Amino acid sequence: MPKFLRSATVVCAAFVLVAAGCGAVATNLSVADGTYPRAVVAADHAIASQAGLDMLMRGGNAVDAAVATSFCLAVVRPYSCGLGGGGFMLVHIASDAPMPTQSVAITYRETAPAAVGPDYYVQLDTPGASRYGPHAVGVPGTVAGLMTALENYGTLDRATVLKPAIEAAEQGFAIDADYVASAGEVLDDIRAHPEWIDLVGADRFEWFYHRFLFDGEPKVGQTLRQPELARTLRLIARDGAPAFYAGEIGQAVAAACPQMSAEDLAQYQPRLSQPLRGTFRGRTVLAMPLPSSGGIATLETLGLVERRWMDVEQAAPQSPAYIHLVVEAMKHAFADRAEWLGDERFANVPATSLLSETYLDILARRIDPLRTQPPESYGSREGLPIDAGTSHFGVVDEWGNAVACTETINLSFGSLLPVPEYGFMLNNEMDDFLTVPGERNAFGLQQSQRNLPEGGKWPLSSMSPTIVLGEDGLVEVVVGGSGGPRIISATLQTLLDVVLHDSSAGEAVAAPRFHHQWMPDVLQFEDSWTDAATMEAMREFGHDVGRRGDVGVVQLIRRRGDGWDAASDPRKGGAPAGW
Ligand code: GLY
Numbered sequence: 001m002p003k004f005l006r007s008a009t010v011v012c013a014a015f016v017l018v019a020a021g022c023g024a025v026a027t028n029l030s031v032a033d034g035t036y037p038r039a040v041v042a043a044d045h046a047i048a049s050q051a052g053l054d055m056l057m058r059g060g061n062a063v064d065a066a067v068a069t070s071f072c073l074a075v076v077r078p079y080s081c082g083l084g085g086g087g088f089m090l091v092h093i094a095s096d097a098p099m100p101t102q103s104v105a106i107t108y109r110e111t112a113p114a115a116v117g118p119d120y121y122v123q124l125d126t127p128g129a130s131r132y133g134p135h136a137v138g139v140p141g142t143v144a145g146l147m148t149a150l151e152n153y154g155t156l157d158r159a160t161v162l163k164p165a166i167e168a169a170e171q172g173f174a175i176d177a178d179y180v181a182s183a184g185e186v187l188d189d190i191r192a193h194p195e196w197i198d199l200v201g202a203d204r205f206e207w208f209y210h211r212f213l214f215d216g217e218p219k220v221g222q223t224l225r226q227p228e229l230a231r232t233l234r235l236i237a238r239d240g241a242p243a244f245y246a247g248e249i250g251q252a253v254a255a256a257c258p259q260m261s262a263e264d265l266a267q268y269q270p271r272l273s274q275p276l277r278g279t280f281r282g283r284t285v286l287a288m289p290l291p292s293s294g295g296i297a298t299l300e301t302l303g304l305v306e307r308r309w310m311d312v313e314q315a316a317p318q319s320p321a322y323i324h325l326v327v328e329a330m331k332h333a334f335a336d337r338a339e340w341l342g343d344e345r346f347a348n349v350p351a352t353s354l355l356s357e358t359y360l361d362i363l364a365r366r367i368d369p370l371r372t373q374p375p376e377s378y379g380s381r382e383g384l385p386i387d388a389g390t391s392h393f394g395v396v397d398e399w400g401n402a403v404a405c406t407e408t409i410n411l412s413f414g415s416l417l418p419v420p421e422y423g424f425m426l427n428n429e430m431d432d433f434l435t436v437p438g439e440r441n442a443f444g445l446q447q448s449q450r451n452l453p454e455g456g457k458w459p460l461s462s463m464s465p466t467i468v469l470g471e472d473g474l475v476e477v478v479v480g481g482s483g484g485p486r487i488i489s490a491t492l493q494t495l496l497d498v499v500l501h502d503s504s505a506g507e508a509v510a511a512p513r514f515h516h517q518w519m520p521d522v523l524q525f526e527d528s529w530t531d532a533a534t535m536e537a538m539r540e541f542g543h544d545v546g547r548r549g550d551v552g553v554v555q556l557i558r559r560r561g562d563g564w565d566a567a568s569d570p571r572k573g574g575a576p577a578g579w
Pocket residue numbers: 389390408409410411429432460461462463484485
């Protein structure tokens with residue numbers, strides 16, 4: 001074990017939660033929430049929310065605010081997202097001037113480099129290679145995605161939207177409890193697996209260990225300054241996306257990853273497409289299309305809950321009957337995720353069939369309101385009708401435009417591989433592919449051949465930025481989260497709390513949650529779930545019941561009265577900023 005790890009002490013900071021604003025919550029978590037008449041940004045760090053709000057207050061729109069928030073998150077949440085990662089942004093333009101009313105999904109997911117084929121990791125035969133070190137890295141998409149959003153839908157210039165991030169990187173900021181907890185977990189993992197350091201390489205690891213892990217002793221309140229990242233952000237402000245994909249930054253990324261060429265970076269393109277559209281209880285739900293599985297899983301689950309709503313209409317929120325219905329619907333959605341989903345540009349994916357009325361009717365009839373089923377009863381293996389380390393924030397501006405955006409470098413600090421001269425961490429998104437047939441990914445997700453790696457292909461994701469339009473066609477809810485497959489369950493549960501039970505934003509994000517991803521076949525309740533009787537009732541429905549620390553981190557904005565009620569999840573300690 002390298003000397004710099006041997007001398008380090010484990011840091012286990014108590015999770016201190018930020019309390020701000022009001023909001024009565026049925027939980028022991030203290031939530032940061034508030035109601036704002038004009039506009040609001042809800043991110044998982046208060047500095048990033050404020051960066052977006054600064055853009056709104058100087059006349060920028062929701063997209064300007066989103067781009068500023070995202071670049072700022074790259075600075076203050078370097079273990080969750082950043083220039084070395086990718087993401088998904090859902091934009092809804094509500095006003096007719098100066099742009100026509102429209103909704104667009106911007107995909108800037110990392111792609112597999114051209115040199116990576118379906119059996120790349122089998123041939124490599126190196127345990128952990130899809131998770132740590134250079135082979136884990138997909139071609140980053142964040143800079144291209146944000147620049148595309150700004151150029152097509154923003155109104156401010158690059159220098160303006162990047163200014164808050166540059167200042168935060170240069171002047172530094174005090175690391176919070178969530179940062180310390182995440183860095184502490186990574187330190188514990190590395191002590192248990194010192195071989196990961198060999199995958200990363202000692203020099204790069206040492207830079208990462210010093211800069212982001214504070215030489216093994218991160219403490220709340222220490223200042224993180226990032227002069228290299230500030231210079232990188234200045235280059236992007238000056239030259240735009242080419243600074244990253246055709247310039248010195250891209251050269252440094254390619255030099256860090258043997259399987260990635262300058263050509264891979266030069267060819268990277270984000271995609272603009274139509275969001276998925278579904279309905280739920282009179283609303284229109286805009287969701288992310290593939291390669292996010294989140295949109296299909298969300299709409300499939302909502303479709304099933306709506307079809308079986310009569311089973312639980314009289315049941316209280318969070319009652320066993322209600323939880324059982326939501327879990328059974330999620331199990332179908334996750335089983336179909338495992339079997340059918342992948343990048344539809346490379347694999348035959350029956351997305352339309354999965355969301356068809358016929359298929360949802362069939363699945364809804366298979367739900368037993370009194371008993372859970374064996375795993376093979378969920379989703380479909382055949383016979384479909386033939387037709388066919390993450391951060392989330394939301395923005396609503398004073399014109400009613402909205403952005404829901406989720407970004408990631410996958411696990412905490414991504415591949416653990418930094419680009420030291422430019423100050424950022426590279427993703428390990430390649431692990432979201434099926435890297436070795438028969439094995440599950442870091443989130444325990446079972447996946448099909450449709451999600452094998454291939455040059456230029458996007459790995460399947462669970463990120464679920466979602467915008468709900470009310471019956472009047474105006475934005476009603478902006479929601480999404482972080483937490484791998486728990487994103488889908490957490491986003492769904494907070495959305496259901498708001499739409500079905502009229503919970504406030506604060507109540508919805510702070511409420512204790514549950515998770516089921518079909519396989520492993522376990523219904524997990526958060527540690528904060530104290531209602532033992534409900535857990536026992538779930539066992540009586542036949543569920544194998546377990547525990548986990550938390551189920552996702554959600555930021556939610558909802559229309560209420562004349563204002564925007566917004567909350568950042570207390571599980572990560574963010575806070576909204578509004579006007
Ligand atoms: N990297 C986690 C996801 O995209 O689902």
